[in-house]
Amino acid sequence: MIPNQAFRPLPVSARDKLLEAGVKLVREQGYAATSVDQLCRAAGVTKGAFFHHFASKEALGVALAGYWSSSTGAFFAAAPFHHAADPVDRVLGYIDLRIALLAGPAESFSCVAGTMVQEAFLSSDAIRAACNDSITGNSRALEQDVSAALAQSHMQGLSAISLARHAQAVIQGAFVLAKAVGGESAAGLAREQLLHLRRYFDLLLRSER
Amino acid sequence: MIPNQAFRPLPVSARDKLLEAGVKLVREQGYAATSVDQLCRAAGVTKGAFFHHFASKEALGVALAGYWSSSTGAFFAAAPFHHAADPVDRVLGYIDLRIALLAGPAESFSCVAGTMVQEAFLSSDAIRAACNDSITGNSRALEQDVSAALAQSHMQGLSAISLARHAQAVIQGAFVLAKAVGGESAAGLAREQLLHLRRYFDLLLRSER
DNA sequence: ACGGACATACCGACCAGTTGGTATGCATCC
DNA sequence: GGATGCATACCAACTGGTCGGTATGTCCGT
Numbered sequence: 001m002i003p004n005q006a007f008r009p010l011p012v013s014a015r016d017k018l019l020e021a022g023v024k025l026v027r028e029q030g031y032a033a034t035s036v037d038q039l040c041r042a043a044g045v046t047k048g049a050f051f052h053h054f055a056s057k058e059a060l061g062v063a064l065a066g067y068w069s070s071s072t073g074a075f076f077a078a079a080p081f082h083h084a085a086d087p088v089d090r091v092l093g094y095i096d097l098r099i100a101l102l103a104g105p106a107e108s109f110s111c112v113a114g115t116m117v118q119e120a121f122l123s124s125d126a127i128r129a130a131c132n133d134s135i136t137g138n139s140r141a142l143e144q145d146v147s148a149a150l151a152q153s154h155m156q157g158l159s160a161i162s163l164a165r166h167a168q169a170v171i172q173g174a175f176v177l178a179k180a181v182g183g184e185s186a187a188g189l190a191r192e193q194l195l196h197l198r199r200y201f202d203l204l205l206r207s208e209r
Numbered sequence: 210m211i212p213n214q215a216f217r218p219l220p221v222s223a224r225d226k227l228l229e230a231g232v233k234l235v236r237e238q239g240y241a242a243t244s245v246d247q248l249c250r251a252a253g254v255t256k257g258a259f260f261h262h263f264a265s266k267e268a269l270g271v272a273l274a275g276y277w278s279s280s281t282g283a284f285f286a287a288a289p290f291h292h293a294a295d296p297v298d299r300v301l302g303y304i305d306l307r308i309a310l311l312a313g314p315a316e317s318f319s320c321v322a323g324t325m326v327q328e329a330f331l332s333s334d335a336i337r338a339a340c341n342d343s344i345t346g347n348s349r350a351l352e353q354d355v356s357a358a359l360a361q362s363h364m365q366g367l368s369a370i371s372l373a374r375h376a377q378a379v380i381q382g383a384f385v386l387a388k389a390v391g392g393e394s395a396a397g398l399a400r401e402q403l404l405h406l407r408r409y410f411d412l413l414l415r416s417e418r
Numbered sequence: 419a420c421g422g423a424c425a426t427a428c429c430g431a432c433c434a435g436t437t438g439g440t441a442t443g444c445a446t447c448c
Numbered sequence: 449g450g451a452t453g454c455a456t457a458c459c460a461a462c463t464g465g466t467c468g469g470t471a472t473g474t475c476c477g478t
Contacts, residue, residue: 014423014424028331028332029241029328029332030239030327030328030329032238032241032242032328033332035466035467035468036467036468036469037468046424047468047469048424048427048472049423049424049425051468051469052424053424056469057468106330107331113389114385114389117388117389118239118323118328118388119239119242119327121388123237128388128389128391132389135386135389136389163405165386165398165401166401166402166405168386169379169382169383169405170375170378170379170382172381172382172386173377173382176323176344176385177374179326179330180322180326180337180341180344180345181345182334182338182341192371192374193374193378196371196378196409200405200412203409222457223458224457244433244434245433245435246432254458255458255459255460256434256435256460257436257458257459258457258458260434261456265435266434266435421477421478422475422476422477423477424473424475424476425472425474425475426471426474427470427471429468429470429471430467431466431467433464433466434464435465436462437460437463438459438460438461439459439461440458440459440460441457441458441459442455443454443456443457444455444456445452445453446453446454447450447453448450
Protein backbone atom coordinates (compact mmCIF):
# COMPACT_ATOMS: atom_id res chain seq x y z
CA MET A 1 0.00 0.00 0.00
CA ILE A 2 1.05 3.62 -0.41
CA PRO A 3 3.09 2.74 -3.50
CA ASN A 4 6.05 4.92 -4.31
CA GLN A 5 4.79 7.19 -7.00
CA ALA A 6 7.61 9.62 -7.57
CA PHE A 7 6.90 12.54 -9.93
CA ARG A 8 3.22 11.75 -9.79
CA PRO A 9 0.72 13.47 -7.56
CA LEU A 10 -0.02 11.16 -4.60
CA PRO A 11 -3.46 9.65 -5.06
CA VAL A 12 -4.86 10.69 -1.67
CA SER A 13 -8.16 9.26 -2.81
CA ALA A 14 -11.05 9.06 -0.38
CA ARG A 15 -10.19 5.40 0.06
CA ASP A 16 -6.63 6.13 1.18
CA LYS A 17 -7.77 8.94 3.43
CA LEU A 18 -10.30 6.61 5.05
CA LEU A 19 -7.67 3.93 5.64
CA GLU A 20 -5.28 6.47 7.17
CA ALA A 21 -8.08 7.73 9.41
CA GLY A 22 -8.83 4.11 10.28
CA VAL A 23 -5.26 3.53 11.46
CA LYS A 24 -5.44 6.58 13.71
CA LEU A 25 -8.91 6.01 15.15
CA VAL A 26 -8.63 2.25 15.67
CA ARG A 27 -5.34 2.78 17.50
CA GLU A 28 -6.95 5.39 19.71
CA GLN A 29 -10.33 3.86 20.44
CA GLY A 30 -10.50 0.41 18.88
CA TYR A 31 -12.66 -0.88 16.06
CA ALA A 32 -16.11 -1.09 17.62
CA ALA A 33 -15.96 2.35 19.22
CA THR A 34 -14.99 3.92 15.90
CA SER A 35 -18.10 4.85 13.91
CA VAL A 36 -18.37 5.24 10.15
CA ASP A 37 -19.38 8.88 10.62
CA GLN A 38 -16.28 9.48 12.72
CA LEU A 39 -14.07 7.88 10.08
CA CYS A 40 -15.60 10.08 7.40
CA ARG A 41 -15.17 13.20 9.51
CA ALA A 42 -11.52 12.38 10.26
CA ALA A 43 -10.82 11.58 6.61
CA GLY A 44 -12.65 14.68 5.37
CA VAL A 45 -14.98 12.73 3.12
CA THR A 46 -18.68 12.02 3.11
CA LYS A 47 -20.58 8.88 3.98
CA GLY A 48 -21.39 8.34 0.35
CA ALA A 49 -17.67 8.10 -0.39
CA PHE A 50 -17.25 5.57 2.38
CA PHE A 51 -19.87 3.19 1.07
CA HIS A 52 -18.68 3.75 -2.46
CA HIS A 53 -15.31 2.23 -1.55
CA PHE A 54 -16.31 -0.22 1.17
CA ALA A 55 -19.38 -2.44 1.14
CA SER A 56 -19.65 -2.25 4.92
CA LYS A 57 -17.81 -1.21 8.06
CA GLU A 58 -16.57 -4.78 8.32
CA ALA A 59 -15.11 -4.52 4.80
CA LEU A 60 -13.15 -1.47 5.91
CA GLY A 61 -11.87 -3.47 8.86
CA VAL A 62 -10.59 -6.19 6.54
CA ALA A 63 -9.05 -3.66 4.16
CA LEU A 64 -7.50 -1.82 7.10
CA ALA A 65 -5.72 -4.95 8.29
CA GLY A 66 -4.38 -5.44 4.76
CA TYR A 67 -3.33 -1.81 4.50
CA TRP A 68 -1.59 -2.01 7.85
CA SER A 69 0.15 -5.23 6.88
CA SER A 70 1.42 -3.84 3.59
CA SER A 71 2.66 -0.52 4.92
CA THR A 72 4.44 -1.95 7.97
CA GLY A 73 5.69 -4.94 5.98
CA ALA A 74 7.27 -2.64 3.41
CA PHE A 75 8.88 -0.60 6.18
CA PHE A 76 10.52 -3.60 7.85
CA ALA A 77 11.51 -5.15 4.53
CA ALA A 78 13.47 -1.99 3.68
CA ALA A 79 15.22 -1.77 7.07
CA PRO A 80 19.05 -2.00 7.08
CA PHE A 81 19.33 -4.82 9.66
CA HIS A 82 18.79 -7.29 6.79
CA HIS A 83 22.29 -6.58 5.54
CA ALA A 84 24.07 -8.02 8.59
CA ALA A 85 26.14 -11.08 7.74
CA ASP A 86 25.37 -13.04 10.89
CA PRO A 87 21.72 -14.19 11.07
CA VAL A 88 21.84 -13.67 14.84
CA ASP A 89 22.63 -10.02 14.21
CA ARG A 90 19.71 -9.82 11.81
CA VAL A 91 17.31 -11.25 14.38
CA LEU A 92 18.57 -9.00 17.17
CA GLY A 93 18.65 -6.12 14.70
CA TYR A 94 14.94 -6.59 14.11
CA ILE A 95 14.25 -6.44 17.84
CA ASP A 96 16.49 -3.39 18.21
CA LEU A 97 14.55 -1.64 15.46
CA ARG A 98 11.26 -2.45 17.15
CA ILE A 99 12.69 -1.05 20.38
CA ALA A 100 13.78 2.11 18.59
CA LEU A 101 10.25 2.60 17.30
CA LEU A 102 8.83 2.73 20.83
CA ALA A 103 8.37 6.38 21.68
CA GLY A 104 5.57 8.71 22.61
CA PRO A 105 2.09 7.64 23.71
CA ALA A 106 0.86 4.08 23.24
CA GLU A 107 -1.53 4.98 20.42
CA SER A 108 1.44 6.13 18.33
CA PHE A 109 3.29 2.79 18.31
CA SER A 110 0.61 0.15 18.97
CA CYS A 111 -0.55 -2.40 16.42
CA VAL A 112 -3.77 -1.93 14.48
CA ALA A 113 -4.17 -5.64 13.75
CA GLY A 114 -3.60 -6.66 17.36
CA THR A 115 -6.12 -4.10 18.57
CA MET A 116 -8.77 -5.05 16.04
CA VAL A 117 -8.49 -8.79 16.47
CA GLN A 118 -9.09 -8.57 20.21
CA GLU A 119 -12.54 -7.10 19.60
CA ALA A 120 -13.60 -8.77 16.39
CA PHE A 121 -12.14 -12.29 16.53
CA LEU A 122 -15.53 -13.83 17.27
CA SER A 123 -17.96 -11.40 15.67
CA SER A 124 -16.21 -11.19 12.30
CA ASP A 125 -14.20 -14.08 10.96
CA ALA A 126 -13.11 -12.00 7.96
CA ILE A 127 -11.49 -9.39 10.20
CA ARG A 128 -9.99 -12.10 12.41
CA ALA A 129 -8.41 -13.79 9.38
CA ALA A 130 -7.09 -10.50 7.96
CA CYS A 131 -5.50 -9.56 11.29
CA ASN A 132 -4.06 -13.05 11.64
CA ASP A 133 -2.48 -12.69 8.21
CA SER A 134 -0.90 -9.43 9.32
CA ILE A 135 0.55 -10.84 12.55
CA THR A 136 1.68 -14.17 11.13
CA GLY A 137 3.13 -12.28 8.18
CA ASN A 138 5.49 -10.58 10.59
CA SER A 139 6.39 -13.96 12.08
CA ARG A 140 7.13 -15.46 8.68
CA ALA A 141 9.31 -12.50 7.73
CA LEU A 142 11.42 -13.16 10.82
CA GLU A 143 11.37 -16.94 10.55
CA GLN A 144 14.09 -17.17 7.87
CA ASP A 145 16.68 -15.36 9.97
CA VAL A 146 15.68 -17.20 13.16
CA SER A 147 16.00 -20.49 11.33
CA ALA A 148 19.50 -19.65 10.09
CA ALA A 149 20.50 -18.42 13.55
CA LEU A 150 19.18 -21.58 15.22
CA ALA A 151 21.16 -23.73 12.80
CA GLN A 152 24.36 -22.04 14.01
CA SER A 153 23.59 -22.52 17.69
CA HIS A 154 23.65 -25.78 19.58
CA MET A 155 20.04 -25.36 20.66
CA GLN A 156 17.89 -28.41 20.14
CA GLY A 157 14.17 -28.93 19.88
CA LEU A 158 13.39 -25.32 19.11
CA SER A 159 11.23 -24.41 16.13
CA ALA A 160 12.08 -21.26 14.20
CA ILE A 161 8.48 -20.31 13.50
CA SER A 162 7.57 -20.81 17.16
CA LEU A 163 10.38 -18.46 18.20
CA ALA A 164 9.39 -15.94 15.56
CA ARG A 165 5.81 -16.10 16.84
CA HIS A 166 7.14 -15.50 20.34
CA ALA A 167 8.63 -12.22 19.20
CA GLN A 168 5.20 -11.13 17.98
CA ALA A 169 3.57 -12.30 21.21
CA VAL A 170 5.96 -10.26 23.36
CA ILE A 171 5.47 -7.22 21.11
CA GLN A 172 1.67 -7.50 21.33
CA GLY A 173 1.84 -8.05 25.09
CA ALA A 174 4.11 -5.05 25.48
CA PHE A 175 1.48 -2.93 23.71
CA VAL A 176 -1.22 -4.11 26.10
CA LEU A 177 0.89 -3.27 29.15
CA ALA A 178 1.89 0.08 27.65
CA LYS A 179 -1.77 1.01 27.14
CA ALA A 180 -2.55 -0.07 30.70
CA VAL A 181 0.05 2.13 32.38
CA GLY A 182 -0.62 5.00 30.02
CA GLY A 183 1.02 8.40 29.90
CA GLU A 184 4.75 8.98 29.85
CA SER A 185 5.73 5.54 31.09
CA ALA A 186 4.06 3.64 28.23
CA ALA A 187 6.98 3.58 25.80
CA GLY A 188 9.52 2.83 28.53
CA LEU A 189 7.51 -0.11 29.79
CA ALA A 190 7.18 -1.50 26.28
CA ARG A 191 10.93 -1.12 25.74
CA GLU A 192 11.63 -2.99 28.96
CA GLN A 193 9.56 -5.90 27.65
CA LEU A 194 11.33 -6.04 24.29
CA LEU A 195 14.66 -6.04 26.12
CA HIS A 196 13.58 -9.24 27.87
CA LEU A 197 12.73 -10.65 24.46
CA ARG A 198 16.16 -9.61 23.20
CA ARG A 199 17.86 -11.26 26.18
CA TYR A 200 15.91 -14.48 25.62
CA PHE A 201 16.92 -14.58 21.96
CA ASP A 202 20.50 -13.75 22.84
CA LEU A 203 20.63 -16.57 25.40
CA LEU A 204 19.24 -19.06 22.91
CA LEU A 205 21.04 -18.04 19.74
CA ARG A 206 24.47 -17.23 21.15
CA SER A 207 24.66 -20.28 23.41
CA GLU A 208 27.70 -22.56 23.24
CA ARG A 209 29.05 -21.40 19.94
CA MET B 210 -16.05 -11.06 45.42
CA ILE B 211 -18.62 -13.87 45.50
CA PRO B 212 -18.05 -14.42 49.24
CA ASN B 213 -18.54 -17.90 50.66
CA GLN B 214 -21.96 -17.85 52.21
CA ALA B 215 -22.52 -21.43 53.29
CA PHE B 216 -26.04 -22.33 54.47
CA ARG B 217 -27.35 -19.08 53.13
CA PRO B 218 -28.95 -18.66 49.74
CA LEU B 219 -26.38 -17.14 47.38
CA PRO B 220 -27.18 -13.49 46.77
CA VAL B 221 -27.12 -13.69 42.97
CA SER B 222 -28.21 -10.09 43.02
CA ALA B 223 -28.74 -8.23 39.78
CA ARG B 224 -25.34 -6.63 40.30
CA ASP B 225 -23.52 -9.97 40.47
CA LYS B 226 -25.43 -11.29 37.49
CA LEU B 227 -24.49 -8.20 35.49
CA LEU B 228 -20.81 -8.57 36.36
CA GLU B 229 -20.85 -12.25 35.39
CA ALA B 230 -22.52 -11.34 32.11
CA GLY B 231 -19.92 -8.62 31.67
CA VAL B 232 -17.06 -11.12 31.98
CA LYS B 233 -18.64 -13.32 29.31
CA LEU B 234 -19.63 -10.61 26.85
CA VAL B 235 -16.46 -8.51 27.12
CA ARG B 236 -14.37 -11.62 26.54
CA GLU B 237 -16.42 -12.46 23.48
CA GLN B 238 -16.90 -9.07 21.85
CA GLY B 239 -14.97 -6.49 23.82
CA TYR B 240 -16.23 -3.56 25.87
CA ALA B 241 -17.42 -1.10 23.24
CA ALA B 242 -19.34 -3.68 21.23
CA THR B 243 -21.20 -4.82 24.34
CA SER B 244 -24.33 -2.76 24.86
CA VAL B 245 -26.13 -2.16 28.13
CA ASP B 246 -29.25 -3.81 26.71
CA GLN B 247 -27.21 -6.87 25.81
CA LEU B 248 -25.73 -7.05 29.30
CA CYS B 249 -29.19 -6.84 30.84
CA ARG B 250 -30.56 -9.54 28.54
CA ALA B 251 -27.64 -11.87 29.30
CA ALA B 252 -27.97 -11.24 33.04
CA GLY B 253 -31.75 -11.60 32.98
CA VAL B 254 -32.38 -8.21 34.56
CA THR B 255 -33.92 -4.99 33.35
CA LYS B 256 -32.25 -1.78 32.35
CA GLY B 257 -33.61 -0.12 35.46
CA ALA B 258 -31.66 -2.60 37.58
CA PHE B 259 -28.49 -1.84 35.63
CA PHE B 260 -28.62 1.88 36.29
CA HIS B 261 -29.64 1.30 39.86
CA HIS B 262 -26.34 -0.48 40.51
CA PHE B 263 -24.07 1.36 38.07
CA ALA B 264 -24.10 5.08 37.37
CA SER B 265 -23.06 4.50 33.75
CA LYS B 266 -21.71 1.89 31.37
CA GLU B 267 -18.24 3.17 32.22
CA ALA B 268 -18.90 2.55 35.93
CA LEU B 269 -19.70 -1.06 35.08
CA GLY B 270 -16.41 -1.28 33.21
CA VAL B 271 -14.50 -0.08 36.26
CA ALA B 272 -16.42 -2.45 38.55
CA LEU B 273 -15.86 -5.29 36.09
CA ALA B 274 -12.09 -4.82 36.20
CA GLY B 275 -12.24 -4.92 40.00
CA TYR B 276 -14.49 -7.96 39.98
CA TRP B 277 -12.15 -9.72 37.56
CA SER B 278 -9.12 -8.79 39.63
CA SER B 279 -10.66 -10.08 42.86
CA SER B 280 -11.93 -13.36 41.51
CA THR B 281 -8.78 -14.29 39.60
CA GLY B 282 -6.56 -12.96 42.39
CA ALA B 283 -8.31 -15.19 44.90
CA PHE B 284 -7.91 -18.18 42.59
CA PHE B 285 -4.15 -17.75 42.16
CA ALA B 286 -3.63 -16.93 45.83
CA ALA B 287 -5.18 -20.27 46.77
CA ALA B 288 -3.14 -22.30 44.25
CA PRO B 289 -0.84 -25.02 45.64
CA PHE B 290 2.34 -23.86 43.87
CA HIS B 291 2.88 -21.37 46.72
CA HIS B 292 3.88 -24.24 49.01
CA ALA B 293 7.03 -25.17 47.08
CA ALA B 294 10.19 -24.63 49.15
CA ASP B 295 12.36 -23.32 46.29
CA PRO B 296 11.24 -19.89 45.02
CA VAL B 297 12.25 -20.97 41.50
CA ASP B 298 9.72 -23.78 41.73
CA ARG B 299 7.09 -21.32 42.87
CA VAL B 300 7.72 -19.04 39.89
CA LEU B 301 7.74 -21.90 37.39
CA GLY B 302 4.75 -23.39 39.20
CA TYR B 303 2.82 -20.22 38.51
CA ILE B 304 3.65 -20.44 34.81
CA ASP B 305 2.75 -24.13 34.74
CA LEU B 306 -0.61 -23.33 36.28
CA ARG B 307 -1.25 -20.64 33.67
CA ILE B 308 -0.35 -23.16 30.98
CA ALA B 309 -2.75 -25.68 32.48
CA LEU B 310 -5.55 -23.14 32.32
CA LEU B 311 -5.18 -22.75 28.56
CA ALA B 312 -7.88 -24.89 26.99
CA GLY B 313 -10.87 -24.45 24.75
CA PRO B 314 -11.61 -21.35 22.69
CA ALA B 315 -9.80 -18.06 23.27
CA GLU B 316 -12.82 -16.39 24.86
CA SER B 317 -12.78 -18.99 27.63
CA PHE B 318 -9.25 -18.24 28.89
CA SER B 319 -8.53 -14.65 27.78
CA CYS B 320 -8.17 -11.70 30.15
CA VAL B 321 -11.03 -9.27 30.69
CA ALA B 322 -8.73 -6.47 31.86
CA GLY B 323 -6.36 -6.86 28.92
CA THR B 324 -9.25 -6.83 26.46
CA MET B 325 -10.92 -3.79 28.00
CA VAL B 326 -7.80 -1.68 28.35
CA GLN B 327 -6.96 -2.02 24.65
CA GLU B 328 -10.20 -0.28 23.75
CA ALA B 329 -10.68 2.12 26.59
CA PHE B 330 -7.19 3.26 27.59
CA LEU B 331 -7.68 6.68 25.98
CA SER B 332 -11.42 7.22 26.16
CA SER B 333 -11.79 6.34 29.84
CA ASP B 334 -8.99 6.92 32.29
CA ALA B 335 -11.03 5.28 35.06
CA ILE B 336 -11.28 2.01 33.12
CA ARG B 337 -7.62 2.24 32.11
CA ALA B 338 -6.55 2.65 35.74
CA ALA B 339 -8.80 -0.18 36.95
CA CYS B 340 -7.42 -2.55 34.30
CA ASN B 341 -3.88 -1.47 35.09
CA ASP B 342 -4.49 -2.29 38.75
CA SER B 343 -5.67 -5.74 37.74
CA ILE B 344 -2.65 -6.48 35.54
CA THR B 345 -0.01 -4.95 37.80
CA GLY B 346 -1.68 -6.73 40.71
CA ASN B 347 -0.75 -10.00 39.03
CA SER B 348 2.81 -8.74 38.59
CA ARG B 349 3.14 -7.75 42.21
CA ALA B 350 1.79 -11.13 43.36
CA LEU B 351 4.58 -12.82 41.38
CA GLU B 352 7.29 -10.30 42.28
CA GLN B 353 8.02 -11.75 45.74
CA ASP B 354 8.87 -15.19 44.42
CA VAL B 355 10.83 -13.80 41.46
CA SER B 356 12.83 -11.61 43.82
CA ALA B 357 13.72 -14.57 46.05
CA ALA B 358 14.62 -16.69 43.03
CA LEU B 359 16.82 -13.95 41.58
CA ALA B 360 18.67 -13.63 44.87
CA GLN B 361 19.63 -17.30 44.61
CA SER B 362 20.87 -17.04 41.04
CA HIS B 363 24.04 -15.32 39.86
CA MET B 364 22.08 -13.06 37.52
CA GLN B 365 22.97 -9.42 37.77
CA GLY B 366 21.16 -6.27 36.80
CA LEU B 367 17.75 -7.87 36.58
CA SER B 368 14.82 -6.35 38.40
CA ALA B 369 12.24 -8.69 39.92
CA ILE B 370 9.27 -6.49 39.11
CA SER B 371 10.43 -6.11 35.53
CA LEU B 372 10.62 -9.89 35.14
CA ALA B 373 7.23 -10.32 36.80
CA ARG B 374 5.81 -7.76 34.37
CA HIS B 375 7.34 -9.73 31.53
CA ALA B 376 5.31 -12.76 32.55
CA GLN B 377 2.16 -10.69 32.25
CA ALA B 378 3.26 -9.26 28.90
CA VAL B 379 3.83 -12.73 27.44
CA ILE B 380 0.49 -13.93 28.81
CA GLN B 381 -1.35 -10.95 27.29
CA GLY B 382 0.50 -11.35 24.01
CA ALA B 383 -0.34 -15.05 23.94
CA PHE B 384 -4.02 -14.14 24.26
CA VAL B 385 -3.81 -11.77 21.29
CA LEU B 386 -2.16 -14.42 19.11
CA ALA B 387 -4.65 -17.05 20.27
CA LYS B 388 -7.57 -14.81 19.28
CA ALA B 389 -5.93 -14.16 15.92
CA VAL B 390 -5.54 -17.81 14.93
CA GLY B 391 -8.89 -18.71 16.39
CA GLY B 392 -10.59 -22.08 16.51
CA GLU B 393 -8.95 -25.25 17.77
CA SER B 394 -5.37 -24.01 17.56
CA ALA B 395 -5.88 -21.05 19.90
CA ALA B 396 -5.08 -22.78 23.19
CA GLY B 397 -2.12 -24.67 21.73
CA LEU B 398 -0.59 -21.50 20.35
CA ALA B 399 -0.98 -19.75 23.70
CA ARG B 400 0.62 -22.72 25.47
CA GLU B 401 3.57 -22.58 23.07
CA GLN B 402 4.13 -18.95 24.04
CA LEU B 403 4.02 -19.62 27.77
CA LEU B 404 6.53 -22.43 27.28
CA HIS B 405 8.94 -19.85 25.83
CA LEU B 406 8.31 -17.73 28.90
CA ARG B 407 9.00 -20.76 31.09
CA ARG B 408 12.26 -21.49 29.26
CA TYR B 409 13.39 -17.86 29.64
CA PHE B 410 12.70 -17.91 33.37
CA ASP B 411 14.39 -21.27 33.69
CA LEU B 412 17.50 -19.99 31.86
CA LEU B 413 17.69 -16.93 34.07
CA LEU B 414 16.82 -18.37 37.45
CA ARG B 415 18.67 -21.68 37.28
CA SER B 416 21.85 -20.24 35.79
CA GLU B 417 25.21 -20.95 37.39
CA ARG B 418 23.97 -22.10 40.73
C1' DA C 419 -23.05 9.57 -23.16
C1' DC C 420 -21.24 6.93 -19.87
C1' DG C 421 -18.99 5.12 -15.85
C1' DG C 422 -16.26 6.00 -11.76
C1' DA C 423 -15.90 9.07 -7.80
C1' DC C 424 -17.96 11.26 -4.95
C1' DA C 425 -22.10 14.26 -2.26
C1' DT C 426 -26.84 14.95 0.02
C1' DA C 427 -30.56 13.39 2.32
C1' DC C 428 -32.64 10.08 4.58
C1' DC C 429 -34.13 5.40 7.01
C1' DG C 430 -35.16 2.04 10.71
C1' DA C 431 -32.73 0.07 14.46
C1' DC C 432 -30.35 0.55 18.32
C1' DC C 433 -27.70 3.31 21.64
C1' DA C 434 -26.89 5.04 26.71
C1' DG C 435 -29.43 7.03 29.91
C1' DT C 436 -34.02 8.85 32.40
C1' DT C 437 -38.53 8.65 34.14
C1' DG C 438 -42.05 7.49 37.41
C1' DG C 439 -43.29 3.85 39.67
C1' DT C 440 -43.77 -0.77 42.71
C1' DA C 441 -42.39 -4.36 46.05
C1' DT C 442 -40.01 -5.46 50.09
C1' DG C 443 -37.54 -5.18 54.31
C1' DC C 444 -36.19 -2.94 58.49
C1' DA C 445 -36.02 0.11 61.88
C1' DT C 446 -38.70 3.42 65.09
C1' DC C 447 -42.42 5.08 67.88
C1' DC C 448 -46.84 4.65 70.10
C1' DG D 449 -47.92 -5.32 67.75
C1' DG D 450 -49.40 -2.46 64.41
C1' DA D 451 -48.82 1.85 61.99
C1' DT D 452 -45.30 5.11 60.14
C1' DG D 453 -41.22 6.28 57.60
C1' DC D 454 -37.65 5.49 54.70
C1' DA D 455 -34.05 3.09 52.20
C1' DT D 456 -32.92 -0.57 48.90
C1' DA D 457 -33.86 -3.25 44.90
C1' DC D 458 -35.87 -3.56 40.96
C1' DC D 459 -39.13 -2.75 36.77
C1' DA D 460 -41.54 -1.12 32.11
C1' DA D 461 -41.79 2.52 29.16
C1' DC D 462 -39.72 6.17 27.18
C1' DT D 463 -36.26 9.95 25.21
C1' DG D 464 -32.98 12.25 22.22
C1' DG D 465 -29.41 11.06 19.73
C1' DT D 466 -26.34 8.04 17.02
C1' DC D 467 -25.69 3.82 14.59
C1' DG D 468 -24.67 1.28 10.00
C1' DG D 469 -26.55 1.42 5.69
C1' DT D 470 -29.28 3.09 1.36
C1' DA D 471 -31.40 5.81 -2.36
C1' DT D 472 -30.65 9.17 -5.48
C1' DG D 473 -28.27 12.60 -7.60
C1' DT D 474 -24.21 15.39 -9.49
C1' DC D 475 -19.75 16.22 -11.22
C1' DC D 476 -16.07 15.15 -14.36
C1' DG D 477 -12.74 12.90 -17.21
C1' DT D 478 -12.86 10.17 -21.39
